[in-house]
Amino acid sequence: MTALSKSWERAVVPLFILAAWEVFSRSGFLPAALLPAPSVVLHTWGDWIFGFDETSQGNTGRWLADALSSATRVAAGYGIAVVSGVLLGIAIGWWRWVERTVEPTLQMLRPVPPVSWIPLAIIWFGIANKPAIFLVFLGAFFPILMNTIHGVKTADRNLIRAASMMGATEQQLLRHVVFPAALPSIFAGLRIGIGAAWMLTVTAEMVAVKSGLGYVLWDSYYFLRYDLVLAAMASIGLLGYATDALIKVLMSAALHWQHGSTLQSREG
Amino acid sequence: MASIELRNITKIFRDAKRKRDLLAIDDVSLSVEKNEFLCLLGSSGCGKSTLLNMIAGFEKPTEGSVTVGGKPVDGPGADRGMVFQQANLMPWLPVWENVAFHLRLKGWRKADRRDAAQEYIDMVGLRGFENHFPAELSGGMSQRVGIARALLLNPQVILMDEPFAALDAQTKMDMQEELVAIWQKQRCTVVFVTHSVDEALVLGTRVAVMTSRPGRIRELIALDLPRPRDTTGPRFNDHKRHILNLIREEGLQQRQAAVA
Ligand SMILES: Nc1ncnc2c1ncn2[C@@H]1O[C@H](COP(=O)(O)OP(=O)(O)OP(=O)(O)O)[C@@H](O)[C@H]1O
Ligand SMILES: [Mg+2]
Numbered sequence A: 001m002t003a004l005s006k007s008w009e010r011a012v013v014p015l016f017i018l019a020a021w022e023v024f025s026r027s028g029f030l031p032a033a034l035l036p037a038p039s040v041v042l043h044t045w046g047d048w049i050f051g052f053d054e055t056s057q058g059n060t061g062r063w064l065a066d067a068l069s070s071a072t073r074v075a076a077g078y079g080i081a082v083v084s085g086v087l088l089g090i091a092i093g094w095w096r097w098v099e100r101t102v103e104p105t106l107q108m109l110r111p112v113p114p115v116s117w118i119p120l121a122i123i124w125f126g127i128a129n130k131p132a133i134f135l136v137f138l139g140a141f142f143p144i145l146m147n148t149i150h151g152v153k154t155a156d157r158n159l160i161r162a163a164s165m166m167g168a169t170e171q172q173l174l175r176h177v178v179f180p181a182a183l184p185s186i187f188a189g190l191r192i193g194i195g196a197a198w199m200l201t202v203t204a205e206m207v208a209v210k211s212g213l214g215y216v217l218w219d220s221y222y223f224l225r226y227d228l229v230l231a232a233m234a235s236i237g238l239l240g241y242a243t244d245a246l247i248k249v250l251m252s253a254a255l256h257w258q259h260g261s262t263l264q265s266r267e268g
Numbered sequence B: 001m002a003s004i005e006l007r008n009i010t011k012i013f014r015d016a017k018r019k020r021d022l023l024a025i026d027d028v029s030l031s032v033e034k035n036e037f038l039c040l041l042g043s044s045g046c047g048k049s050t051l052l053n054m055i056a057g058f059e060k061p062t063e064g065s066v067t068v069g070g071k072p073v074d075g076p077g078a079d080r081g082m083v084f085q086q087a088n089l090m091p092w093l094p095v096w097e098n099v100a101f102h103l104r105l106k107g108w109r110k111a112d113r114r115d116a117a118q119e120y121i122d123m124v125g126l127r128g129f130e131n132h133f134p135a136e137l138s139g140g141m142s143q144r145v146g147i148a149r150a151l152l153l154n155p156q157v158i159l160m161d162e163p164f165a166a167l168d169a170q171t172k173m174d175m176q177e178e179l180v181a182i183w184q185k186q187r188c189t190v191v192f193v194t195h196s197v198d199e200a201l202v203l204g205t206r207v208a209v210m211t212s213r214p215g216r217i218r219e220l221i222a223l224d225l226p227r228p229r230d231t232t233g234p235r236f237n238d239h240k241r242h243i244l245n246l247i248r249e250e251g252l253q254q255r256q257a258a259v260a
Helices: A002-026 A038-050 A063-094 A096-109 A114-125 A129-153 A157-165 A170-207 A213-222 A226-254 B048-056 B095-099 B101-105 B110-123 B139-152 B169-186 B197-203 B234-259
Strands: B002-015 B020-033 B037-041 B063-068 B080-083 B157-161 B189-194 B206-210 B217-222
Touching (some): A038 A226, A063 A096, A063 A129, A063 A170, A063 A213, A063 A226, A114 A129, A114 A170, A129 A170, A157 A170, A157 B080, A170 A226, A170 B101, B002 B189, B020 B048, B020 B063, B037 B048, B037 B197, B048 B080, B048 B157, B048 B189, B095 B139, B101 B110, B101 B139, B110 B139, B139 B169, B169 B197, B217 B234
Parallel strands (some): B037 B206
Antiparallel strands (some): B206 B217
16 A cells, blocks of 8 residues: 555656646647657657558657667676776775876776767778777767776775785785775766766767667658657666666675675665 | 794884885894794783784794794785774675685685684584674674684684683683694694783783884783673782783883974
8 A cells, every 4th residue: 555655646746747748749839840749659669669550751760770779789888888887996906006097098088079089980990880889889889987986995804814814815805805895986986987878879870870779869850750759768767777787686686695794774 | 843933033114105214123033933922912002013013924024034834924825814993804705605715716616615614613613603694693693703714624723813802801701712633633733812911811821012103022921810700709810910010110211202
């Protein structure tokens, strides 16, 4: 009962907005094409997914393919960013000489917004998956890297002492102490990174790729199909939300030991 | 053969930021015999932890040499178990994994680690808490996990840095009794840092009273009191009076030095 009334509470504001929007769009105050009503968007979206009446024209029934091609780019770029960001972050956080030699260069590259790499990415990789994957990597890499470095550097020195008292080699220290100690911080980086990854996939698809949700979004804009634009926006939002939720599940499984010891664990 | 041998140890902490060097330990020589229970007693900041850390291998003496079992110390190792002032447990591992951490490093299989840990968990009275995480333990329980972890190394030397300082009187007494029982059973050498005169007198076979900074050994006192120690007996109190006098003198000298 309480759970039900809680989810009802959460739904009130979105439902109200949708209803107001529906009424406003149908009132004829603006041309219907400029702000399609939610029901219209839903209809188009349904056709895009299931292909029942070709309201979404050339895109009819192609949603899954579009979503998959975006998701693949996110997965590839993000995967590379996670592996390289975590490994490099641990190395920079642990070894002073790596920090001295590598970090200044990375710090110079970091303020350059990933989107400003688009021209070079197109020149280097052409118009296809690769520039998008490259951009996704750039966007996710830095938050993961910075958070990993932070996690390693703030690892409790006393735990390292305790482990070396038990005869841990340097490699074992990294694997059995530093990495798990940095994990909460690494996960914070992973969550920021996944947001950046979706943002950059969509950006890349608008400019440098001819498939995916971002491409449909931009293409529909050219054809004045704002219902499709909205459906694409909603699709991207949903997928972004789903991947973040997935990371959250992984996080609470990996960090279950924090349960009861942090403020965060109160959320339940 | 002495188990631990400190020869003319001097430790200077170089303070680059304040451009000032701090003489923490000044020419300390000390040898600890096998099976001895040595208590290092001294006021806060006199260099007890520093001395212990040098035996553990976390710090290097500026001058002098440390040998354990005849071998010079050049880093931490599993032959010297340490129990820290804070328990320093891996918060992501349950109690039994913390106790058996050493075996995890040695690549033992999970079931074997679990079995090996159980013996020591029972020894420190934590049966039933094997799967608890450190965040779910009280301070005294965490400290006991730290002790079990050091014991599992089966080291010749156990180093303890005020492990009971944060405990209430009752728990402290229980733990002291347990510790003595374990030490008698395992026949290891213990160096135990404390700033409590009573604790030193309850536990030690010998007490090394340190001066305030820079740390030196002021006096070595052998205790041949029967166990369990009677904390109200006349000989216990003679020792206590004597040590308290030493400490009082130290405090007086330090205050005079501060005024001058
Ligand atoms: N890593 C360090 N760098 C600089 N100075 C240090 C360092 N460790 C200890 N000191 C200094 O050395 C002196 C002795 O410190 P130590 O920690 O050994 O004292 P202690 O006897 O263990 O005191 P307490 O009973 O409060 O734990 C102190 O004055 C401290 O400031
Ligand atoms: Mg200390």
